[in-house]
Amino acid sequence: MENYLKNLSDKYNVPVPRYTSYPTTPYWDNQTFSEKAWKDTVKLSFDESNRGSGISLYIHLPFCENLCTYCGCNTRITKNHKVEEPYIAAVLKEWALYHDVLQDAPVIREIHLGGGTPTFFSAQNLHKLIDGILDGAHIHEKAEFSFEAHPANTTVDHLQTLYDLGFRRLSLGIQDFDPKVQFIINRQQTFEQVLAVTLEARRIGYSSVNYDLIYGLPQQHLDGLINTMNIVGSLKPDRIAFYSYAHVPWIKPGQRRFTEADLPTPELKGKLHNAGRSLLTSFGYQEIGMDHFALPGDELLEAALTGELHRNFMGYTQQHTQLLIGLGVSSISDSWYGFAQNVKTVEEYLAITAAGEFPLMKGHLLSEEDLVLRRHILNIMCKGATSWKGQEGQTALIEGLPRLEEMENDGLVQLHPDGLKVTPQGKRFLRNICFCLDARLWAAQPKAQLFSMAI
Structure with a gap:
């Protein structure tokens, strides 16, 4: 079995998207996109879903005091905390623009604060931000509010303030406890800091604590990862995201602090994975979708078991809203019928919102074919199966099915006339399986590498 999995990993370790959307952002057709068309799709989606499922909000808070050299996120490095209040004012101006489009009180089902480092902001300013977001809105009875936190700067005041505002989930970026790895990726936090935040969050009443862990980091070795996992096992976070380091220095120059020679070999990376x-399985965690694990009783696992798991630009979530509005620099919104991304620099974002305009940079309006393929890819990523009964005449499906035959021969999927099912061995190759149905990518193969490696 070990050689079988190694051979498969070697074969399918190719650059493929992570499929938080379909089409993926490099394949958006910005030529047909317009601000008016985008607002029309937002209004349509809101009217269809607000009174039932409510809407989701992602708020990007880009500031960090130090650059983590592994990070692929859109960040602004500064120690000047005077940037907090002008940025919050801009986010609330953008939200007011969306209020004008919605023309009715939004029902907030989800809020996620991402970054950057949301806990860069003071607890007082986060309070001001969330108060402004919730003003004129209703909170859904099943609302889920969450935030990302740095163990080294998250205070009791942060935890208590956000809890009082309705937040019940937090995610701590751990990555690795090995001091050598922490040094080269410039992401340093101690076990004591992680323990303190975890215990304090539980004392206050948070229902879910997630740890982010990465394999394939520079100078990472097997003994160090095993030690990290054993530490994590002793702390028992409710959820764990254990995902592959994405080495994309052509996109994120900070990754040039180290070279490919510092990275684990493909063989070692497979062993780390x-x-x-x-180890996570031995600690009692169960695998969810791709790269995620949770303990029995966690809501994300329950959603996976009941078929309610959803995936969007925030990752996996236990509930599905049709409309996701992204606020802040570089944030991506999803109306189901279209996508839109904000400008990527803080200066542009502040200037455009100050002028009372939407800070949109690009977008995509989904075609009928896009909508069909999007549903299948979402089903594969969330449910490990999909059915195309009644859609057999779809050209994109007809073209994609032969690409799946080799994966069936390798024991990764089971094909039947009406659909497919991912096998247990195929779970670690979800990105590759979805890639077979990615009509836009197959129609325009990239000349340069756009995506991280699959394994």
Whole structure:
């Protein structure tokens, strides 16, 4: 079995998207996109879904005091905390623009604060931000509010303030406890800091604590990862995201602090992946979708077991809203019928919102074919199966099915006339399976590498 999995990993370790959307952002057709068309799709989606499922909000808070060199997120490095209040004012101006489009009180089902480092902001300013977001809105009875936090700067005041505002989930970026790895990726936090935040969050009443862990980091070795996993196992976070380091220095120059020579070999990276998965299973965690694990009783696992798991630009979530509005620099919104991304620099974002305009940079309006393929890719990523009964005449499906035959021969999927099912061995190759149905990518193969490696 070990050689079988290694051979598959070697074969399918190719650059493929992570499929938080379909089409993926490099394949958006910005030529047909316009602000008016985007607002029309937002209004349509809102009218269809607000009174039932409500809407989701993602708020990007880009500031960090230090650059983590592994990070692929849109960040602004500064120690000047005077940037907080002008940025919050801009986010609230953008939200007011969306209020004008919605023309009715939004029902907030989800809020996620991402970054950057949301806990860069003071607890007082986060309070001001959330108060402004909730003003004139209703909170859904099943609302889920969450935020990302740095163990080294998250205070009791942060935890208590956000809890009082309705937040019940937080995610701590751990990555690795090995001091050598922490040094080269410039992401340093101690076990004591992680323990303190975890215990304080539980004392206050948070229902879910997630740890982010990465395999394939520079100078990472097997003994160090096993030690990290054993520490994590002793702390028992409710959820764990254990995912592959995405080496994209052509996109994120900070990754040039180290070279490919510092990265684990493909063989070692495979061993890191297998060891981490095995240890998490031995600690009682169950695998969810791709790269995610949770303990029995966690809501994300329950959603996976009941078929309610959803995936969007925030990752996996236990509930589905049709409309996701992204606020802040570089944020991506999803109306189901279209996507839109904001400008990527803080200066542009502040100037455009100050002028009372939407800070949109690009977008995509989904075609009928896009909508069909999007549903299948979402089903594969969330449910490990999909059905195309009644859609057999779809050209994109007809073209994509032969690409799946080799994966069936390799034991990764089971094909039947009406659909497919991912096998247990195929779970770690979800990106590759979805890639077979990615009509836009197959129609325009990239000349340069756009995506991170699959394994």
